[in-house]
Amino acid sequence: MSKMWQGHVIDGTRFVVPASGVTPRHVLCAVGVGLDPDVISRVVEEAGAGDFTLDEFQREPDPRMREAFDVAVASRRATGVDEFGVDEFGDDGFGDDDRAAVDAHDSVAYVLSPPISQATGLDVSRRALAVTAALLANGATAVKNESSGVACGRERWLALASEAAAAETADDLVGALVRAWVVPVIHDGEVYYSCGMHLLGEADVELAPGSTAVPEPELLGEWVTTMEIASYYLLTEQPDHGVQNGEGFRIAQDATRWIMNRVECERFEDDDFFHNPYGYWRLTPAPRDPRRGARLKRHNPRTTLGTRRKR
Numbered sequence: 001m002s003k004m005w006q007g008h009v010i011d012g013t014r015f016v017v018p019a020s021g022v023t024p025r026h027v028l029c030a031v032g033v034g035l036d037p038d039v040i041s042r043v044v045e046e047a048g049a050g051d052f053t054l055d056e057f058q059r060e061p062d063p064r065m066r067e068a069f070d071v072a073v074a075s076r077r078a079t080g081v082d083e084f085g086v087d088e089f090g091d092d093g094f095g096d097d098d099r100a101a102v103d104a105h106d107s108v109a110y111v112l113s114p115p116i117s118q119a120t121g122l123d124v125s126r127r128a129l130a131v132t133a134a135l136l137a138n139g140a141t142a143v144k145n146e147s148s149g150v151a152c153g154r155e156r157w158l159a160l161a162s163e164a165a166a167a168e169t170a171d172d173l174v175g176a177l178v179r180a181w182v183v184p185v186i187h188d189g190e191v192y193y194s195c196g197m198h199l200l201g202e203a204d205v206e207l208a209p210g211s212t213a214v215p216e217p218e219l220l221g222e223w224v225t226t227m228e229i230a231s232y233y234l235l236t237e238q239p240d241h242g243v244q245n246g247e248g249f250r251i252a253q254d255a256t257r258w259i260m261n262r263v264e265c266e267r268f269e270d271d272d273f274f275h276n277p278y279g280y281w282r283l284t285p286a287p288r289d290p291r292r293g294a295r296l297k298r299h300n301p302r303t304t305l306g307t308r309r310k311r
Contacts, residue, residue: 003264004245004261005264005279006019007279009242012240014118014242015118015119016242018277018278019277020270020277022271024115024147024199024201025113025114025116026111026112026113026124026125026147026199027055027110027111027113027145027273028128028131028132028143028145028146029068029108029110030109030110030111030132030140030143031102031105031108031109031143032106032142033107033139034107035107035109036139037054039139040057040111040139043131043134043138044111044131044134047130047133047134048128049127051124051127052112053111054110055110055111056109057108057109061106061107062108065102066102068144069099069151071149072151076092076150076183076184092151092152092153092156093152093154093159094152094153095153097154101154102141105141105142109140111131111135116198116199118278121199121200121201121202122170122173122201122235125180126164126165126167126173128145128181128199129160129165129180130161130164132157133162136158141154145181145196146273147196147198147199147273147274148183148195148274149195149196150180150181150196160176160179160180163176174200174232174235177200178231182194182196182197182231184227184228184231185224185227188267189212191208191209192206192223192227193267193280194231195274195276197276198276198277198278200235202278203234203262203276203279203281204231204276204278204279204280205230205281205283206282207223207226207227209223209285210284225251226250226251226255226283227283229251230249230281233249243262245260245261245262246260246261256285256286257286258284258285259284259285260282260283261282261284262281263280263282264279265279
C-alpha cells in the first residue's frame with residue numbers, strides 16, 4: 001500500500017511544501033548534426049527569458065539515443081488505449097524523418113530549466129516549449145524531455161509551442177502543456193498513473209481499480225478519461241483551498257465514484273527527474289452505497305543524461 005504523502009499543506013490554500021528538498025526541472029535533450037554550443041547557449045537564454053541554461057554538451061553521437069527516443073514515443077501508448085480510440089495523446093507526430101534525424105545525430109545538448117514551483121509551473125513549462133522551438137530552429141533535429149520521458153516529432157513540437165504562445169486562457173495553455181509534457185496513462189500491472197504533472201507544479205494522478213484483471217475496452221476508456229479529467233481539474237478547477245483527502249470525484253453523475261487521497265511518489269527515487277515531490281492523487285473506488293444511484297529503484301530507459309537530479 002502506498003504511503004500517505006509526507007509534505008505540509010499550507011492552511012487554506014492548494015499550495016504545499018514537499019517533504020523532500022528537491023524541486024522539479026525540465027531537462028531537454030536535443031540532438032543534431034554539427035550543433036554549435038555557443039549558438040545553443042544563446043538561443044536557450046533568449047527563448048527561456050534568461051532562466052534556461054545549456055547544462056551539458058557532447059560533440060559525439062550517443063548510441064543510446066535511438067532506443068531512448070523510441071521508448072519515449074511509446075510511453076504514451078503504454079496501456080494500448082489508442083487501440084480503443086480513447087487516447088487523444090497517442091499521436092506525437094514522431095515519424096520516419098524524426099527517427100532518421102536521431103540516427104544521424106553527431107552532437108547532443110542538455111538544457112536545464114529553472115527550478116519549478118507550484119506558482120511557476122505553467123509559466124516555466126510554456127517557456128520550455130519556446131526553448132524547444134528555438135532549439136529546432138537553430139540546428140537541433142529532435143528533442144525529448146528527460147523529466148517526463150516524452151518525445152514529439154519536429155512539427156508537433158513547433159505546433160504545441162505556437163499553441164502555448166497564443167493561448168489566451170488558462171484552459172488553452174494547460175491543454176497545450178499537458179499534451180506536450182505529460183504521459184497521461186501508464187500501467188504498472190496494478191495501477192494506472194500519469195507522469196509529468198510535476199513539471200506543471202501539480203501532483204500526478206493514480207487510478208487503482210482494485211483488480212489486476214484486464215478491463216473491457218469501454219471500462220478502460222472510462223478509467224483513462226477519468227484520469228485525464230482529474231488532471232485538468234487539478235490544474236484548472238481545483239478550489240483555492242485545495243483538494244482534501246477523502247473527497248469524492250466522478251466525471252458524470254452516472255459514472256463510477258472515486259475517492260481521492262494524496263500519496264507519496266515512491267515509484268521514483270527523489271533524485272530521479274521523474275520524481276514528483278507533490279505526490280499522486282490516488283483514485284480508489286468509493287464503497288457502494290445502496291442509497292445512491294450510482295518505492296522502486298531501477299534504470300530508467302527514457303533518460304540518457306548521466307547525472308541524477310541534484311537537491
